[in-house]
Every structure is written in structure tokens, then in C-alpha cells.
Amino acid sequence: MRAAATPLRRHAAALACAALAVLAVACGGGDDEPEAPLPASLRELKSRPDLRPPRISVDAAPERPGSRLVFLSPRMENTDRDGATHQQGALALDERGRTRWFRPAADGAPITDVRVQRYQGRPVLTWWQGSMAELGIGKGRGVIADEAYRPIAFVEAGNGQTVDLHEVLISRRDTALVTIYSRARRDLRPLGGKQNAQVTQGIVQEIDIQTGEVLFEWQSLDHVALDESYQPLPEEEDASWDYFHINSIAEDADGDLLVSARHTSTVYKIDRETGDVVWRLGGKRSDFELGEGVRFGIQHDARWISEDVLQVFDNVEQAKDPAKQEPSSVKRIRLDEKAMTATLEQRFDQPDGMWALSQGNADAQPDGGAMVGWGSTGAFTLFDRRGDVLLDAHLPAEYDSYRAYAQRWVGRPLTRPSIHVGREAEQITVAASWNGATEVQAWQVLAGPSANDLQPVGAPAEWQDLETTIVRATRHPYVAVRALDAEGRSLGVSPAVHAPMPPSEEG
DSSP, rough: OOOOOHHHHHSSOOOOOOOOSSSSSOOOOTSOOOSSSTTTTEEEEEEEEEEEEEOEOOOOOSOOOOOOEEHHHEESHHEEEHHOOOOOEEEEEEETSSSEEEEEEEEGOOOOEEEEEETTTEEEEEEEEEEEEEEEEEEEEEEEOOOOSOOOEEEEOOOTTBBBBBBBBTTTSSEEEEEEEEEEEEOGGGGGGGGTTEEEEEEEEEEETTTTOOEEEEGGTTTEEEEGOOSOOOSTOOOEEOOOEEEEEETTSSOOOOEEEEEGGGEEEEEEETEEEEEESSSOOOOOOOOOTOOOSOEEEEEEEESSEEEEEOOOOOOGGGGOOOOEEEEEEEEEETEEEEEEEEEEOOTTOOSSSSEEEEEEEEOOOOOEEEEEEEEEEETTTSSEEEEEEEEOTEEEEEEEEEOOOOOSSSSOOEEEEEEEETEEEEEEETTOOTTEEEEEEEEEEEEEEEEESOOEEEEEEEEEEEEOOOSSEEEEEEEOTTTTEEEOOOEEEEOOOOOOOOO
């Protein structure tokens, strides 16, 4: 079994990346290249030197990728690393692990939970962005963006609170369900603590996105006892005890809520009307009899995938003996709410036997498979319904991703394609990119005597990755690229770059 690379450091958020614009620019010549070579873990894009997405290592991939994109939120585990070189942000890949879109996090504020949701009847991209208040706890807001990646709405918490990084879920009612962390004072003497100690609780709010009105609020301290926690009391004098650690919210078909709490190792069903706990799955006070293989620990991302089957990302409690540490997995659990039994129906295991100390999720697919993000390990795997691996890949060691999703998305940025041209005599090397334009399937090189007189040079070149490199022969001094879709239709043309013949070569 291979252990997760430095999992404790991976759980810490990375904040030290430089603020960089996301708008596309037309780049020509070699002056915009980095002064020093980038680390091998980062991509070097000649047409977009402002973008340095992490390099994806792919262990398994389908020969012919489908139409889904994989959404990740790469974050740096080590804030001491050179933030001017490394970038964290939002990332979209095709099913072979090739990059379609990368948005660096602005102002060093990390991004988490990038995914496709629906808002006002249309697909949107959503993510959380903010700052890390402390280990695993964020203070920020939700972002809702259109197909051009422009923010069209923001989700802010109410009642003096801020949105935490773990969940920004858009409901069928165009409201947002968000996680919040808040401190209160409690008497912890029965648990061996102090009389007036600080306790961090989990809060659920439902927010009217358009007005910001709080429509519903649930606080864990009102409904979940302190002694349900497995989390040790902090040793530091003034530290707050994070007894609950909420990490996901989902809705039942009947409108009730499903809440996952890491530090109680429990999934709670919450009555929407009263706030009462209807039942507990797992933990110290499980209302269900757990069948073989059902038990989970420090879990994340509890979701219904059918009327009576619950899907849980099982991080697994740390074993005292590292040699006995179990790998993390995704468990599909059938619940019988009459007999109050829980039975393991299906399990997806981490292919390399890695253990994710923190983070992680499973995005159920329409075909019965699952896209699994292995949290602090930085790995992600796409399974088919039988559990066979379609895509298995991972981020560089210095990055992790809170969650991973496989979803359909069409991105149409308002920017133009970007180009970089290098010349050696009559041969040009063209680097073409169009960040976020998901429909590009090929690039046509154009060249001519002026920027307004360009003609095709050679056949279209197949799209290779976020940046495609094309070699062509031409003496013309002006060069551009045209982006083509699967039918060969033009999607956009880059600005023309002046790439003249060297003086000694000119007539």
C-alpha cells in the first residue's frame, strides 16, 4: 500500500500565490518567457506565460475520451513554496487528463469545490473562494459564473457569518445551502476540559442568492451533543475545540437535509421544519445496525444516489500501526429506514491503496460509475459502473484538491485565442491556446504578408492540450491561428503576430 504524500501538510491550505490576471493576451516573440525554467511539476505555456497550471500525471486513461470534463481545485500544500512561480486555482481536464481550462486564484485566495450546477435554468460553474482562517476552515463566499467564466452572482452568508470552503450547493429553488464554522463558549469539564472553553460548531444556512436573505439556519450545538465527538480536546490554552467539523450538505427528496461531520464520524438526517436529528448513520450513536464493511471514519461528502442508497467518501480513521492503515474508499450503502439496517452495496477502492487523511468526494455518474477525488493525496479516479478504472491520475506532490467532479460543460470565453510564434529561417513553431474554450478540436495556422491578408498554411492540426504546438513552413511575416470545432467551423481567430524572416535571410 502506498501512503499519501505528507497528508498533514496537504490539509493545510496554500495561500502564497501571486495575483495574476485571467484575461487572455496575444503573445509574440520570446520576451514573455520566464527568466528561469519552471519546475518540472508545472506547465510552461509560451502563448500564455501568465498561466502555470500544475502538470497532471496520468496512470490510466481511455483511448477515446468522452464529453465529460474533470473539475479540480489544485491547492498548494506548502505556503513557503515560491508563490510567484506556483499557482493554485480552478482546473478542468478532459477524460485523458489534458487541460481545457485553468483559472489562477486571484490575490492568493484559494479556490475549492469547482463544479457545474444549475442556476436560473442554465448550467453554471460554481466555486468557493476566500481565505483559510485555520486548518481546514475557510472564510469566503461562493462564486457563480456563466459559460464565459464571468461571475454573475455571489453567495454570502447571513447573520454576521461567512461561508466556509466545504459546501456551496445550489438547490432546485435557486437558493444556496452553505457550510459555516462559528465559535461559542461551553462547559467542557465533563469531558476533561475547562469551564468556559471555546467550541467550534457547524452551521447550515440556506441563502436566497438574489437577496442574501437567510431562509433557514441549523446549528450543531443545538442538536448534536459534545460527547458525540471523537476529536481530542486541544492542548493549546486558547484553542477552540472543533468538535463537529461539518463537511457536506445534501437534500433528501422530501426536502430534509443530509449533513456529514468529520469529527463525529457521523452522517445526520436533519428535519427541515424542526431542525431535529431524524437519524444518525455511523459514529457513537448510530440509529442503524451497520452491516459488514459499512463502518466509516472521518468521512466526507455524503450524498443520496437513489431513494435508499447513500454514497459516502470513507477517509478511514488512522490506524495506530501504519502497516495496518486501510486505504480510503467510496461506499454505497443501502439504508432500510423501517428495519434500520445499513448494508454495503458497492465499494470503489483507491487504486494504489492510498489513504486520504482529509478532503475527498465521489461524484456519482449517470452510467452508475463515479468520479472520485482522493482529497489530500492529490489523486483522482474515474470508475465505470462495474468499478473498472477509466481515468487514474494525480496532481504534483505539492498540490491537493478538495474535491473532483466529472461533468459536461461547454465553455465559451469572450477572449480571443492566444499565440506565440518562433521562427528559424522558413520554419515557424506556433504555440496556440484558448483557455476555457472547450469546443476547440483543431487549429488552423494562418500566414500572410500583412495582418489583414492571411491564408491557411498546411492542414489543421489536432488540438493537443491547453497549448498545442504546430510546426509549419512559411516565409510570410504575419502569423495567426484559427480555432476549429469538431465540424471544422471557425470558433475564433487569434491576433496576428509579426514573425519576420531573419535579416540575413530576407531577399
